[in-house]
Amino acid sequence: MTILKRLWWPLTLLGVIWMVQVVNLITGYALNRWFGLLPRSFSGLDGILFMPLLHGSVAHAAANSVPLAVLGSLMATTAHRVALASSAMIVGIGGLGVWFFGNTAIHIGASGLIFGWFGFLLARGLLEKRPIPLLIAVGVAVVYGTMLWGLLPGQPGVSWEAHLFGTIAGVAAAHQTRSVTPRR
Structure with a gap:
């Protein structure tokens, strides 16, 4: 499978995020109120699925675009057999964590997935x-290691809960799919 064939879904996701951003901008960010994740609210349950597509501003969507493209590309190329299933687990488990334990606010953004x-x-x-997954892990730690600060509360308007539960879900997905990944 060529690299371009593997990259179709992270590039499509990025395109959908920007199409949603345009609609959101035109509607005065009404989509965030309608489809954002609102913890412990049945009307906010759909936010588990839609939260990664919604952003609070063009700057918010732009800030998430580069790590989304880089980490999504790494997922698609180095873990291609389990990337989509793992991403679905991250969105589902991470979103449920925010829904159960998040503060009472509308949670939006792709950072939980990132x-x-x-x-x-x-x-x-x-x-x-x-060797390859270990090398990828070291590279990700070096380039994105400061993201760990995002797991802590403290920055107003930032869903540290999405960061925390997204990370936990990512670790769980790696553990759950490790036997599926072929060994050499």
Whole structure:
């Protein structure tokens, strides 16, 4: 399978995020109120699925675009057999964590998924102990290691809960899918 064929879904996701951003901008960010994740509210349950597509501003979507493209590409190219299933686990488990334990606010943004991919790639390298995943884990830790500060509360308007539960879900996904990944 060529690299371009593997990259179709992270590039499509990025395109969808920007299409949603345009609609959101035109509607005065009404989509965030309608489809954002609102903890412990049945009307906010759909936010588990839609939260990664929604952003609070063009700057917010732009800030998430580069790590989304980089980490999504790493997922698609180095963990292609389990990337989509792992991403679905990250969105589902991470979103449920925010829904159950998040503060009462509308949670939006792809950072929970980004942190999930970060956790997945780090955990996969440590769990599988194979050269390529281990090298990817070291590279991700060096380039994105400061993301760990995002797991702590303190920055107003930032869903540290999405970061925390996304990372936990990413580690769980790496653990759950490790036997599916072929060993050399």
